[in-house]
Amino acid sequence: MMTDTSASKKLFEQNWKRISFWGSICALSQVFICLVGLPSELNRRILIESTLSLGYLFILWIPLVFGYIVSKMVELEGVENPKPGAADLLSGALTGLFGSLGLVLLMLGIDNLDMRDPLINWNPKLFRLLTFENSIGFGSLVWIAVGVGLGTVGASLHQMSSQIRKMVAYATFGLFSFAVLEDVIDDLSEGFRLEWLSDMIYAKKGGMTVTSMIVLAVVLALLPLITRGKFKKTVDRYRSDATPENQRRNSVVLFSIIAVLVIVLPWFLGGIINELLANVGLFLLLALGLNIVVGLAGLLDLGYVAFFAVGGYTTAVFTSPNSPWFSPETHFGISLLVVVVMATLAGLLIGAPVIRMRGDYLAIVTLGFGEIIRLLFLSDWLKPYLGGSQGITNIPAIDLGPWEVRGADPRSVFYMVLAFCVLAIYVSWRLQGSRLGRAWMAIREDESVAEVMGINTVNSKLMAFVVGAVLASFSGAVLAAKVGSVFPKSFEILVSIIILVVVIVGGMGSITGVMVGSLVLIGILGGPRQPGLLQEFQNFKLLIYGALLVFMMLKRPEGLVPTARRTRELHQEEYLQDAWLGDDENEEREEVGEQL
Amino acid sequence: MSLLEIHNLQVTFGGLDALSSLDFSIEEGEIVSVIGPNGAGKTTFFNTISGMIPPTSGEIIFNGESVLGLDPNQITEMGIARTFQNVRLFPNMTVLENVMVSQHCRTSQLVVGALFQTKAFKQEEREIRERSEEILSFFGTRLIGYRLDQPAFALSYANRRRLEIARAMATQPRLLLLDEPVAGMNPIETAELTGLISRLRDEWGFTIVVIEHDMKVVRDVSDRVVVLDHGVPIAQGAYDEVSTNPDVIEAYLGRPVEAKS
Ligand SMILES: Nc1ncnc2c1ncn2[C@@H]1O[C@H](COP(=O)(O)OP(=O)(O)OP(=O)(O)O)[C@@H](O)[C@H]1O
Ligand SMILES: [Mg+2]
Numbered sequence: 001m002m003t004d005t006s007a008s009k010k011l012f013e014q015n016w017k018r019i020s021f022w023g024s025i026c027a028l029s030q031v032f033i034c035l036v037g038l039p040s041e042l043n044r045r046i047l048i049e050s051t052l053s054l055g056y057l058f059i060l061w062i063p064l065v066f067g068y069i070v071s072k073m074v075e076l077e078g079v080e081n082p083k084p085g086a087a088d089l090l091s092g093a094l095t096g097l098f099g100s101l102g103l104v105l106l107m108l109g110i111d112n113l114d115m116r117d118p119l120i121n122w123n124p125k126l127f128r129l130l131t132f133e134n135s136i137g138f139g140s141l142v143w144i145a146v147g148v149g150l151g152t153v154g155a156s157l158h159q160m161s162s163q164i165r166k167m168v169a170y171a172t173f174g175l176f177s178f179a180v181l182e183d184v185i186d187d188l189s190e191g192f193r194l195e196w197l198s199d200m201i202y203a204k205k206g207g208m209t210v211t212s213m214i215v216l217a218v219v220l221a222l223l224p225l226i227t228r229g230k231f232k233k234t235v236d237r238y239r240s241d242a243t244p245e246n247q248r249r250n251s252v253v254l255f256s257i258i259a260v261l262v263i264v265l266p267w268f269l270g271g272i273i274n275e276l277l278a279n280v281g282l283f284l285l286l287a288l289g290l291n292i293v294v295g296l297a298g299l300l301d302l303g304y305v306a307f308f309a310v311g312g313y314t315t316a317v318f319t320s321p322n323s324p325w326f327s328p329e330t331h332f333g334i335s336l337l338v339v340v341v342m343a344t345l346a347g348l349l350i351g352a353p354v355i356r357m358r359g360d361y362l363a364i365v366t367l368g369f370g371e372i373i374r375l376l377f378l379s380d381w382l383k384p385y386l387g388g389s390q391g392i393t394n395i396p397a398i399d400l401g402p403w404e405v406r407g408a409d410p411r412s413v414f415y416m417v418l419a420f421c422v423l424a425i426y427v428s429w430r431l432q433g434s435r436l437g438r439a440w441m442a443i444r445e446d447e448s449v450a451e452v453m454g455i456n457t458v459n460s461k462l463m464a465f466v467v468g469a470v471l472a473s474f475s476g477a478v479l480a481a482k483v484g485s486v487f488p489k490s491f492e493i494l495v496s497i498i499i500l501v502v503v504i505v506g507g508m509g510s511i512t513g514v515m516v517g518s519l520v521l522i523g524i525l526g527g528p529r530q531p532g533l534l535q536e537f538q539n540f541k542l543l544i545y546g547a548l549l550v551f552m553m554l555k556r557p558e559g560l561v562p563t564a565r566r567t568r569e570l571h572q573e574e575y576l577q578d579a580w581l582g583d584d585e586n587e588e589r590e591e592v593g594e595q596l
Numbered sequence: 597m598s599l600l601e602i603h604n605l606q607v608t609f610g611g612l613d614a615l616s617s618l619d620f621s622i623e624e625g626e627i628v629s630v631i632g633p634n635g636a637g638k639t640t641f642f643n644t645i646s647g648m649i650p651p652t653s654g655e656i657i658f659n660g661e662s663v664l665g666l667d668p669n670q671i672t673e674m675g676i677a678r679t680f681q682n683v684r685l686f687p688n689m690t691v692l693e694n695v696m697v698s699q700h701c702r703t704s705q706l707v708v709g710a711l712f713q714t715k716a717f718k719q720e721e722r723e724i725r726e727r728s729e730e731i732l733s734f735f736g737t738r739l740i741g742y743r744l745d746q747p748a749f750a751l752s753y754a755n756r757r758r759l760e761i762a763r764a765m766a767t768q769p770r771l772l773l774l775d776e777p778v779a780g781m782n783p784i785e786t787a788e789l790t791g792l793i794s795r796l797r798d799e800w801g802f803t804i805v806v807i808e809h810d811m812k813v814v815r816d817v818s819d820r821v822v823v824l825d826h827g828v829p830i831a832q833g834a835y836d837e838v839s840t841n842p843d844v845i846e847a848y849l850g851r852p853v854e855a856k857s
Contacts, residue, residue: 427711434710434717435724438689438697445686452646454672454701454767463707568747569688576750 014091019070023095026066027102030059034106037121038540039129045536046207047179053207054180054536055129063099063147067092067154089155096151100143107136167221174220179208183533184273191268262418266411274410276523278482279530281417282475284518286495287502288424288511289471294500295509296428296437297464298444299355300363302496303370306350307343307469309377309491311476314342316392316486323392325385332398332481339477340470346373347469348462355461358447370496378488391487398481407482420474427467428511440464494528501545505552507559509566516561521545597660599624599803600645600676600771605654607640607827614640615827618654622771627797627804629814629835632824633848638807639681641824642773646678647671658771673701677769679760681776681807687749691739694748694759695728698766731765734792754785761792765800772802778810786813793817811839823847 033039043055071088107130109115115122131139157165178185182202189198201212208216266274286308293301317323318335330338350373354365377386386392397406398416405412431437439460442450451457480486498521506517525541526532537544552559558566568575598621605618614637622628630638643649645656647668656663663671686694703724709717732739735758743751748759757777764772777793778786790813796802808814814821814835821838823831825847831838838844 430710430713431707435700435703435705435720436707436710438693439700441689441693442686442697445688446684448648448668449680449684449686450697451668452648452672452678453698453763454669454677455697456667456669456701467707565688565747572687572749575747 012090013087014094019091019094020098022066022070023098026062026095026099027105029066030062030099031102031106033058033062034103034126034130035119035121036540036543037126040121040123040125041539042536043129046203046205048213049203049205049207049209051210059103060146060150063096063150064154066095066099067151068157069154070095070151071155071158073158084159088158089152092151092153092155093148094151096147096149096154097144098147099151100140100147103130103143103147104136104140107131107139111136163224166224170223171217171221174223175208175213175217178216180534182206182208187270187273188268190270266414269411271410274414276533278410278413278417279527280518280523281414281421282479282482283499283502283522283527284515285417285420285424285475285478286472286499287506287514287518288421288428289468289475290499291503291509291511291514292428292431292471293464293468294503295514296432296444297440297461299461299464300359301366301465301468302363302493302500303350303366303368303373304468304472304499305491305493305495306370306373307346307472308476308479308495309373309486309488310342310346310469311339311473312480312486312490313377313386313392313476314339314473315477315480316395317386319481320392320395322394324383324387329396332396332477336474336477339473343469343473344466346473347466351462351465351469355458355465367493367496370493374488374491374493377491389488391485391489393485395480395484395486397484405481407484413478413482417475417478420471420478424471424474425511427471431467436460436463490529492528498522498528498545501549505548505559507562507566510559510561510563513559513561513563517559520560521548598622599659601655601657602645603655603657605644605656606652607637607644607649608652613827615644615651615824618824618827618829620822620829622803622805624770624803625797625801626819627793627806627817629818629821630805630807630824631809631811631814631821635826636824636847637827638824639775640827642678642775642805642807645671645773646676669701672767672769675768675770676773677764677767677771678773679757679764679775679777681779683753683756683760685748685756685759685763688747690745690747691732691751691759692725692728692744695731695762695766696724698763699724699727699768702768728766731762734765734795735762754781757781758789761796765796765802770801770803772796772804774804774806776807776809778808778813786810789813790816815839 038058039055041055042058043053045054046052047054047057071084071092073084107127110122110124110127110130130143132142157168160168178201186198186202189195201208201216203209266277269277286304289307290301290304293299293304315332315335317326318328318330318338319332321327321329350366350369354362354369357365376382378389380388382388397404403412405416407413439450439455442453442455443457443460447457479490483490502517502521503514504517505521506515507513522530522532524533525537525544526535531538532541558570600620600622602618602620605615605620606613607615618641630641632638640649644651645663647663647666647670651664658671658674658676661674663674663676666674686697689697703720705717705720708714709720729740729744732744738755739758739762743755748756751759757780761774761777764774774793778789781789793804793806793813794817797804804817806813806817818835820833821831821835822829823838823841823844825843830843830847831841833841
């Protein structure tokens with residue numbers, strides 16, 4: 001008799017251990033997110049009119065994802081998995097149920113215990129949100145229904161045909177982007193005189209209207225049917241017939257398109273988005289500088305903000321009439337020359353003593369130096385010269401003849417920053433492929449060997465430090481002119497950390513990666529003091545940064561857009577396997593041939 | 597004047613004398629082998645000459661100048677290059693880059709040249725590349741062609757050893773220190789490399805010190821053999837003299853001296 005291995009499992013033949021494990025994690029995450037205050041805080045941001053706020057969305061995605069995870073099969077070679085069936089849906093549903101039970105417990109807890117002291121979000125506001133301003137019973141029922149439903153949906157994702165799954169994915173992510181990017185789309189449609197479009201999609205009070213949501217969902221879901229992978233095919237074709245000449249032409253075309261977009265688009269964008277882009281640019285400039293230090297030369301510098309501060313303060317002292325001690329009120333261009341000199345000096349001064357240290361020691365010492373510089377600016381000792389905690393105000397706008405770059409006109413700032421970023425990209429690109437860039441690479445790989453192979457490691461590392469310092473100081477200078485004032489507070493340690501996260505998440509050593517990193521992190525989440533696209537996240541920025549960093553380290557340590565080299569570095573074994581499969585035979589033959 | 601002179605060299609690691617009262621000199625154009633049982637201090641000898649380990653006492657004079665207290669990169673610049681027993685390439689750099697970067701101390705372009713792509717910069721880059729390819733083609737077809745752009749970690753073991761030598765050659769040394777260059781190679785590859793070591797002197801003009809356990813290689817390449825045991829030189833001279841020296845045989849006790857024939 002044949003045993004039917006491929007039949008679906010019995011409905012109640014479940015892996016209870018797995019379900020209770022993921023179910024508990026699901027419950028814990030939901031309770032954690034509630035207690036951190038994300039739902040209460042983000043409840044104001046409406047995504048879909050009178051139906052869904054960003055706050056609720058932050059609870060809802062959890063059962064969906066865990067339902068998906070719990071019903072995922074581990075594919076083992078040689079073992080045929082049972083066909084997914086109702087049993088898997090049930091496991092998803094149960095996981096969702098577990099999560100909802102967590103929320104029910106939380107509601108009961110808030111109702112009966114007072115824990116506001118350690119947990120500030122243990123409060124009536126959260127309670128009202130969870131019970132939908134109704135009774136606990138009602139709230140519990142709704143959450144259980146929702147949890148079970150979403151868990152089932154999550155589990156069912158495995159059972160859809162890939163075509164349908166694609167449609168669902170398009171619709172979901174599309175809708176999410178439309179809802180979240182409301183400000184940008186509003187702004188864009190205003191710029192292109194298409195106000196009616198955004199009026200049609202979005203309700204007056206914010207959020208998409210239900211009708212527009214349904215229409216959009218349908219359109220987005222049909223999108224993959226219409227394109228049918230044409231886009232991917234085109235890309236693949238370009239990739240496959242990539243003779244060096246074609247490749248060159250393609251990258252030129254791509255580059256010009258991006259250049260035109262970047263130059264033209266700001267004219268169609270409103271103040272808010274331009275402001276945002278200007279901030280992204282300022283941090284991109286910093287990140288590009290740090291990328292040279294960390295990504296190319298491998299020096300983990302945690303005090304990078306010091307050079308940002310030097311740029312800002314030098315500009316302030318030289319251009320502002322309010323500088324308390326020495327106030328030449330020069331033009332920005334002249335002060336920029338001084339900035340270069342000061343940044344070089346600062347780079348040498350901080351670099352010289354610390355550069356002989358390696359790895360973790362370097363990180364700690366630079367961390368210290370970064371703080372020392374900030375404390376110096378803050379100190380009473382330098383107050384008569386640099387204004388102490390009051391900083392220096394009244395920094396004039398940058399006068400460029402016919403144009404003026406000032407904070408009130410974010411577009412002008414954007415162009416200014418753009419110019420510096422282009423410079424920084426050029427510098428990174430050229431240095432990477434030069435004698436110095438190769439020396440940095442060797443130092444990163446093995447410092448002692450690099451030294452034995454004749455590389456003056458101290459000088460090469462100092463050079464990286466100084467180039468990074470100068471780029472950071474440019475960013476500081478523009479920031480000073482943009483904001484019109486500098487305070488020690490703007491140069492906290494947090495800046496260093498965020499820039500480092502941008503570089504790591506983007507992809508160490510990769511220029512494109514750093515650009516994508518700053519666009520995603522600074523643009524969407526915001527900088528240390530600058531709001532991003534999702535202004536509501538202001539208070540949770542660090543939480544999300546941290547979560548993202550952990551996720552990236554686990555799933556994609558090489559960053560979003562890594563260099564080929566770094567991917568190889570982190571995935572040596574896989575590469576070796578490929579190489580072995582690929583040309584081992586050739587090698588054998590060659591070697592034998594040589595012997596004959 | 598000898599190219600390298602070492603007087604009364606002593607290196608101590610926490611009470612253990614890795615090298616003691618070592619006197620050694622090598623003339624321009626010689627090939628000298630250093631042999632000795634495991635732990636005799638051969639690698640330590642190289643480490644001290646190349647500046648990676650400061651000696652406890654003694655004097656090292658290269659080309660008339662003392663190298664004590666200099667950084668490894670300064671010593672390389674003076675003209676001493678080495679390979680490592682436990683292959684230490686830059687694993688994630690390509691074959692070509694490994695050789696290009698080792699010309700660092702013979703080239704000079706810095707930030708400004710790279711940014712403005714000056715004529716001098718381009719000229720130098722071209723020369724670096726050409727010289728690298730010339731050096732790599734010394735090893736036949738093994739390190740050129742598509743291998744130029746392969747990361748060093750993807751090379752076979754024998755090729756890694758060859759690349760180590762290529763990298764040392766790229767620093768344009770006068771004295772080349774090879775630490776067990778044929779370890780792990782099969783007999784055919786060993787025979788081939790033995791030939792290359794002689795050509796390194798004859799065609800490239802390097803003076804060579806080679807540490808080797810394979811007595812056949814030692815016999816074939818060396819003008820002179822130095823035997824170390826427990827950090828002390830116990831015998832010096834032509835291969836035939838040394839290989840019959842009773843002290844040497846005793847030092848290798850338990851390990852028959854190979855290639856007695
Ligand atoms: N960095 C170090 N710290 C402490 N002891 C060391 C160090 N390097 C070498 N030694 C010791 O010095 C002695 C000589 O070591 P060395 O590596 O020079 O031997 P070797 O002759 O090269 O041996 P092999 O043939 O195995 O390569 C050994 O006893 C070793 O343990
Ligand atoms: Mg050794």
